[in-house]
Amino acid sequence: MLRSSMNDVLRLDWEWDFILNLSESDYPVKTVTKLTEFLTSNRDKNFVKSHGREVQRFIQKQGLDKTFVECDTHMWRVADRKLPWGIQIDGGSDWVALNRKFVNYVAGDQIDNLVNGLLDIFHYTLLPAESFFHTVLRNSIFCDTYVDNNLHVTNWKRKLGCKCQYKHVVDWCGCSPNDFKPEDWPRILGTETRQLFFARKFEPIISQSIIYQLELWLLEIDKPRTPVKSLNSYWQSIYNHQDLGVYPDEGLLTISHSAIRSWLSSIDNTSCSPKINKIIEITSYHYKDNYKYTLIKAKTSQGIIELAFTPLQTLSISKSSLGNRLEHLSVNSDYDQKEQLSRNFARVLSPYSDLVLIYQFSTSSSSKSYNISFLWVDPTGNLVEVNEVNIDENNLMGNVKVNLRQPLKPGSWSIKLIHKGLLHAEFKFLITPLEFSSIDLTKPKVTASLVDVAPKAFDPSFNKFLPNDFDRDVLKRLSVDYLKQKGQELKNWIDNLFSKFYTIERACSVKEIHICNQLLSVCTKSSWSSYYPDPKSAIEGVNQTTGTFDLWL
Secondary structure (H helix, E strand, C coil): CHHHHHHHHHCCCCCCCEEECCCCCEEECCCHHHHHHHHHCCCCCEEECECCCCHHHHHHHHCCCEEEEEECCEEEEEEECCCCCCCCCCCECCCCEEEHHHHHHHHCCCCCHHHHHHHHHHCCCCCHHHCHHHHHHHHCCCHHHEEECCCEEECCCHHHHCCCCCCCCECCCCCCCCCCCHHHHHHHHCCCCCCCCEEECCCCCCCCHHHHHHHHHHHCCCCCCCCCCCCCEEEEEEEECCCCCCCCCHHHHHHHHHHHHHHHHHHCECCECCCEEEEEEEEEEEECCEEEEEEEEEEECCEEEEEEEEECCCEEECCCHHHHHEEEEEEECCEECCCCEECCCCCCECCCCCCEEEEEECCCCCCCCEEEEEEEECCCCCEEEEEEEEECCCCCEEEEECCCCCCCCCEEEEEEEEECCEEEEEEEEEECCCCCCCCCCCCHHHHHHHHCCCCCCCCHHHHHHCCCHHHHHHHHHHHHHHHCCCHHHHHHHHHHHHHHHEEEEEEEECCCCEECCEECEEHHHCCCCCCCCCHHHCCCCECCCCCCECCCC
């Protein structure tokens, strides 16, 4: 893709000197003027970053001695291979800065046998962009233009970033850099005297404050020239009804419709019965680098409204030495091991979610360790899984990806923290029934797979933390009845569960309207709303002198 893009740029009627590839996660650490001055004085150079280790080790670590084939959005490792004799293999980072002469050589219409041969090899390589340009440079007439510097500083924290977190898409284990956060600021300051012009990675949904700090530093100012009320706010769209390229999250749509219905029913009266027409957009709202609300923009029979909802706190902790040290316990999905957080901020879980247990304990002056059991209890009161975890001063934070049979039973689940025969904490979570689903969970075969499951055998001492046989039988019958529900009955069940696990915090309307005699605030004046003015995220006019976008600062 990168080489193809280079070929397209070569065809443009444009006298350019260098191609630098950047991602949405990159950010400059020096001004465009300084970058231009540097590249102008190094027109004949090509900038790439080498691996910095012994070549054979690099080849093995990158899987360059393996043949990979892409099929069904997965990279399959299909065989070992021998690399061509006499070729100096090199590689490292896939972020490069290449001059026009070399780009024309490697991506132009007239390429030689070296480039052709290497293209054949790298066509079946796992990460071709991390080695192809380096290897061509090393073995071509451009070898003396090679500079071991790709002009980037990367926030590597390999203990966090090298956890094989992409095994679902590739038959290999790789590494990924971490996002910059305020505590990483010294690393950015360290670029000031070095020939580094970009840093990565940045994600405002992880930390917007570090981006703001960097912008002020670049412009050498202490604060924005004009006050910005939304300075600490960040909105990220997670669903839009016009987005046809991504299959919507069925659980998120189900919960969002339930939220709108629940709010409309709260203002419903005999003379006014507003209806929901369509969910337009769902947005994750963050304030000061912390998740605040999930926003739902919906078209109703009374006009367009936006609601803010958030998960309720469902963790209960006992008063004990272990309980007092528990800082976090939750069950979620979409866990990012690298950033050590779940990207499912609204905690919407459905029967097909891959569940992850997340826990964190505070430090202690003692060196005592704890052997903890986490019990997974389903809506029928059955114990379906047990995870054993050892907690000591070197292992205070962690996650467990549980292997449960899918589809999961819809309803109220719980995770129980047990130590020495005592319950120290319990976290309740919802597996939401699906109002919108590509699979009909009410079919007899599917229902049977959810209910008629032979229980696993666990330590009998755990039974005292479960409902008794009579209560479990009642819960099972209720579960069977719930699973058969459709239409309005299904919506009622979902809405009842929504009220136990979520709360609606705010509401506004696009225009000043009354809904059932209730006047809503206008969204453009509601600081949490996605309609609220956000000049720092707006693309303004082009500066006629510099040719760049006008800055908000």
